[in-house]
Amino acid sequence: MTFLTIDKAVKQFGGLRAVDGVSLSLEAGEVLGLLGPNGSGKTTLLNLISGALPATSGRIALNGTVLTGRRPDQIARAGVARTFQLVRILPSLTLMENVMIPAVFGHRAHWGAAAETVARDALEAVGLGARAQGIAGDLLYLDQKRLELARALAAEPELLLLDEWLAGLNPTELQEGIELIRSLAGRGLGIIMVEHIMEAVRALCPRSAVMNSGRLIADGPTGDVLSDPAVIAAYLGEVEDA
Amino acid sequence: MIRIALPLAGLVLLALAPLALSDYGLGLLIGMAGYVTLASSWALFSGHTRYISLATVAFYGTGAYTVAVLNEALPYPLVLLAAGGIGAALALLVGLSTLRLAGVYFVIFTFGLAELVRQLITWYEVTITGTLGRYIFLDITPAQIYWQLLALAALTLALTAWMHRRPLGLALRVIGDDEVVAAHAGINLARVKLVAFTLSATIITLAGAIASPRWVYVEPAIVFNPTVSFLTVIMALLGGANRLWGPLLGAVPLFLLFEYLSVHFPDTYPIFLGALFIAVVFVLPEGVLAGLEKLRLRRRPTTREAKA
Amino acid sequence: MTYFTRRASLCAMTAALSVGLGLGMTTALTGPAHAADTVTIGYAVSKSGPSATGAGITTIPNYELWVKEVNAAGGLKMPDGSQRMIEVIEYDDRSSNQDLVRAIERLATQDKVDFILPPWGTGANLAIAPLMDRFGYPQLAVTSVTDMAPDFVKRWKRSFWMLGGGHDYAKGLAEVLAAAKAAGTFNGKVAMISVADGFGIDLVKGARPAFAEAGLELVMDETYPLGTSDFAALMSEAKASGAGAFVAFAYPPGSFGVTKTAQSMGYNPEVFYIGVGGAFPIYPGIADGKAEGVMSIGGVDGNSPAIQAYFEKHTAEIGTPPDSWASSITYASLEMLQQAIERVGLDHAALAEEFSTGTFETVLGTTKLEDNQLRDLWWVGQWQGDHFTAVNPADRAGATAPVIPKPEW
Amino acid sequence: MFLTILILGLVLGGTYALLALGLTLQYGIARIMNLAYGEVTLAAAFVLVALFKAIGLPPLLGTLLIVPAGYGAGWLLYTVMMRPLVARSGASGRLEVDSILATFGLLFLIQGLLLVAFGANFTSISYLDRGVNILGVSVALNRLIAFGVCVVAGGALTLALARTRWGMVMRAVALSPGSAPLVGIDVMRVARQGFALGTALAACAGASIAMVQTFSATDGVVYTMKALIIVIMGGVGNVPGALIAGFALGLVETFVVTTIDPGLTLAATFAIFLCVLLWRPQGLFGRG
Secondary structure, three states, X not given: OOOEEEEEEEEEEOOEEEEEEEEEEEOOOOEEEXXXXXXXXXXXXXXXXXXXXXXXXXXXXXXXXXXXXXXXXXXXXXXXXXXXXXOOOOOOOEXXXXXXXXXXXXXXXXXXXXHXXXXXXXXXXHOOHHHOOOEHHHOOHHHHHHHHHHHHHHOOOOEEXXXXXXXXXXXXXXXXXXXXHHHHHOOOOEEEEEOOOHHHHHHHOOEEEEEEOOEEEEEEEHHHHHHOHHHHHHHHHHHXXX | OHHHHHHHHHHHHHHHHHHOOOHHHHHHHHHHHHHHHHHHHHHHHHHHHOXXXXXXXXXXXXXXXHHHHHOOOOOHHHHHHHHHHHXXXXXXXXXXXXXXXXXXXXXXXXXXHHHHHHHHHHHHHHHHHOOOOEEOOOOOXXXXXXXXXXHHHHHHHHHHHHHHOOHHHHHHHHHHHOHHHHHHOOOOHHHHHHHHHHHHHHHHHHHHHHHHHHOOEEOHHHHOOOHHHHHHHHHHHHHOOOOOOHHHHHHHHHHHHHHHHHHHOOOOHHHHHHHHXXXXXXXXXXXXXXXXXXXXXXXXXXXXXXXX | OOHHHHHHHHHHHHHHHHHHXXXXXXXXXXXOOOOOOEEEEEEXXXXXXXXXXXXXXXXXXXXXXXXXXXXXXXXXXXXXXXXXXXXXXXXXXXXXXXXXXXXXXXXXXXXXXXXXXOOOXXXXXXXXXXXXXXXXXXXXXXXXXXXXXXHHHHHOOOEEEOOOOHHHHHHHHHHHHHHHHHOXXXXXXXXXXXXXXXXXXXXXXXXXXXXXXXOOEEEEEEEEOOOOOOOHHHHHHHXXXXXXXXXXXXXXXXXXXXXXXXXXXXXXXXXXXXXXXXXXXXXXXXXXXXXXXXXXXXXXXXXXXXXXXXXHHHHHHHOOOOOXXXXXXXXXXXXXXXXXXXXXXXXXXXXXXHHHHOEEXXXXXXXXXXXXXXXXXXXXXXXXXOEEEEXXXXXXXXXXXXXXXXXXX | OHHHHHHHHHHHHHHHHHHHHHHHXXXXXXXXXXXXXXXXXXXXXXXXXXXXXXXOOOHHHHHHHHHHHHHHHHHHHHHHHHHHHHHHHOOOOHHHHHHHHHHHHHHHHHHXXXXXXXXXXXXXXXXOOOEEEEOOEEEEHHHHHHHHHHXXXXXXXXXXXXXXXXXXHHHHHHHOOOOHHHHOOOHHHHHHHHHHHHHHHHHHHXXXXXXXXXXXOOOHHHHHHHHHHHHHHHOOOOHHHHHHHHHHHHHHHHHHHHHHOHHHHHHHHHHHHHHHHHHOOOOOOOOO
């Protein structure tokens, strides 16, 4: 049985097909880079997987469980966690509370000490363990990103969706971030990361898929994909447009 | 320890208060207990989720009306039970239909709901039963009303405190901050909101039922007075709707202030009231508790760091 | 909740409770330092909220007028011949019965006033009746129309109901219409609309059987919700119904809206009857000076010198004339109080007994309660000239014959 | 029958629509949920009546004076009271709640002032109260005038918003207050204009109410509620939407009164309103 199967997923916004019949599969423990120019439908695809948007048609399944047609909270409980393109923390809650939420409501549903342990571990993992009782709204940008990642980890997910999690970091922070994700990959969870920073993709993703105008135009080992003429054309097209 | 002992001691003291007070003093206590219950139960749902509900009086009035209709047919405890049941059913119905609405649409919907309930009851009474205006002749003393309200208020606070420590409370806070994150963290938005809304509305309905014998004469125009909804919101927000003791802290002083103003400035009372409201919005936008906290923070700017 | 918020909570709670208690204390304990040689009279009426309009027309002006007069004359006469000035304590019930109940408790137990004057409105008077009974105060409920008065009198022995019930007014109107039908001045068909509140329903319930008994045909019978402001559709329906009598058991501003709509659409039934508001002094102005012939609830004996004098002084002191229904009765209830105090003093039981059995000279003439109710009332009045003149009961002294058909607008 | 419903309904709807125009501007452009809207309307009505009674100023002429006065009052109100709230809330959603609370206080304040200044009495004037025959249906002339004022004001506003540069700026702020500054729009100034214009329209509606109806100082909430219903149904900030929703409401009420049961008029209004809210929270004519 495949870990994650995406079969002919379609998302239609009025006259626009943001995701146009994408099929993709992922093995357990695999890290996939999802690439493509702006507006190519990457984030929309993540939204279809996490349930933030309902798919117009097609089928997405995790470990044989069909995800399409279910609510985000049901999908979360099925083992999918994500970060958002624009970082979304819960500003009025403490770091600890932020991270406890998926531990409590996620697919393992801990409460009390167990939930706290999970949350603390997740905070430790991203290096925020010492500030567990601080208010999330006071954090700096990088720490907010770390917090968001910790929150995704505390769900103890099987599949982690990272939406440009590394964007906006300075070179030092970027290295830290890459190390952090690498350590996660070592834990055996499947990761799909939407990313523009090629350095990070090369470092983290053995395999990449590229989208353009809602379609999948390449899927394979990262090095091959990046040298694919169709991919280069897609990116160059974007440069010319811009 | 002290966190349980202190409120308990206060509760006992308050329960004994009617023995020492004049009827008017007792009347004040009834009013306070009533509004503390309303504000606290309102905050149970709205405080954390930030869904400002103006349907308070829809449930409050429904409770009073249930008593008015049933008080001669059923024994009093059963009447209360029926009121609670009707309130819960109504809340479920409303909750199921309003979960899609957010922000100001929810506010306006709940206000419209109160009016709709009032109009429908009026129409039903006029055309079907042919009576409008019912009498409640129950042998219940003011002290008994007070004790019931006090118990309900204590129950509401206990329930709130308990919820704060349960997943439900956490879920409500998350919903208030960011519903998208809440959903992606595995929180069933619809269920959490529905449960909290129903709990809150049931308590409000009961409060209306308990307070109703003091009115004797009940008419839709009397029991569905929208001022109740507004006062509840203001009291809860003044104290700080997302704190356990916030609504109480708003309800007690505001209630006494209203009383003071209406006693001493009967002619110009609305002007004072209005000016006060505006002042609260400008000076204490997040409630008394948050205001005090900020003050302390300013004095000791390192508190938060020290805590961490 | 973290340690920190808890500290803040406790702190805030202490602060708020002390402020609250402080305020509460001043509220609760600043009882009036009333001098022994005054009579304190308290009332709680609606100075704000929806009931403020009615209270502001019928109740408050009369209270103020009476107090001013009595004090100008040296105060209330006591049985021993001494005179005591009136000191007033007034509260605003904000049109809320909860606030009203509390205000009455305050008047009775905190201010310990000598006498409590009633609030405005049926519901308000009912809400305070059990309290007044418990504290032993007599209640002269004037602005309260209820068919249950006989029951209430038994339930609350010191309550007095002075404005009759819905059935009385409906029956009076039926008599007027039946007489007109017999005289051939109108076709016997009635179009009736009513407002959906306790008052409107009471009247309609009385009117349906009363009209049937009087041989009148109801060709339209509709109820509209409180708060309706547009009557164009209802009135055009009434106009089309062919009824010779139009009856609206309405409240202001509804009764005013009905009038204006009828005028603008040129609806001229032989009988045009509206509910509360028709007897208001502002009505002729609202009817654009064409109130002549309009019938409504209440009425006064316009030829009575006492009533004329009352109208004059009300106009001089308050600035507007009183309304021609409950105002004079409100004033009369105060005169009864004044005379009762002169006879028996301020003891509540003695006062109640005196109200129950005594005979009083008031603006209404010689006034005596039957079974604790004022039954000697005018049920139907009609605008004739500058006065809203009583026309029913037709056999009561001072009644004028109704003008039917009403002149066209 | 049908014709009667149509004509009476449209005329009634005209007063409703006029009432709602100001609120839709205030809420749509300035983002102020003004609960004191009805009180502002009433204040204008009282002033008009006072002018009429004191110096015999004809109401139609008075309206011409009251509308600019309303604009000035709105401008002042926004500058003194709303601006700090707007500034404080920034991009967060707090303005909505803050404005509800602050204007709720304003409601009491104005009501109290009106009670003190004009008393609790019902007030009305008789002005152009005679009937006019339209296709066999008798309609009061003053209502027709209110209807005309509504059509003129609504039409002019619709045109100005759709066709002029000023209108474009207004619409830009209504649609996206966050990005309007990016194209060089002073959002605060536009919001103030919108609020002031809304107040001017409220004053205009108040003037027409004074000509048509009997009112008292405590009636404000009724007008706020009616206006609010129409604004939500028409889509917030949507002037043609408010016009259509106002007319629709007038027609529905007249229809219910005539053919179903007058007792259900208000219930029907609220039921329709709640259905619209549930079905299309952005309003019948809002962008979805």
